Every structure is written in structure tokens, then in C-alpha cells.
Amino acid sequence: MPIEIKELHIKINVNEGSKKSTPSAPKSKDQDAVAECVEQVMKIIERKKER
Template identity: 85%
Template sequence: MPIEIKELHIKINVSEGSKPNSSASAPKSKGEDPVAECVEQVMKIIERKKER
């Protein structure tokens, strides 16, 4: 059964002058971050729908 995403909420906090978190700024290798991979696929789907 396919899943349909109707809303997507993204919340980030930005602090100037702080050092970036090493785990968040450097993904280890492809396939180890399933969230980033999922977001990338969703963005590709959105771009394809815009082209139509």
C-alpha cells in the first residue's frame, strides 16, 4: 500500500558562531542515512510533478 504525504513540516534551529555537528554535516556513506535518502526521493517526485 503506497503512502501519500500531504504535509511536510521542517523545523531547524540556526545559531551563529557555533561549530557544526560532525554527524549532521558529514554523512558516513550512501545508504546509512535513510531519512536523507527518503527526502531526496520525495524532492525528485515533486520536481517531476512540477514538469507536468
């Protein structure tokens, strides 16, 4: 019997006030990770609409 997840709750805490001096390369990696997550969520939403 398959398990179906009806709801998914994601909680994220963002602290914009604390800025660290880091090179721009890791920031780009973070943006890439966020963009990939957004893309995957959008695909899931589109699949859900198709059902």
C-alpha cells in the first residue's frame, strides 16, 4: 500500500542582519541551490495540477 503525503510544511529562518565577509563564489552556490529547489517545487506543483 503506497503512502501519500497530503501536506508538506517547510520552515526556514533567514537572518539578513548578520553579514559575513565571504567570497562571492559560495554565494553563487547558495543561489544555485535555491534555484534548483524552486525548480523542483514548481515541477511538483505542475504534476499535481495534471492529476
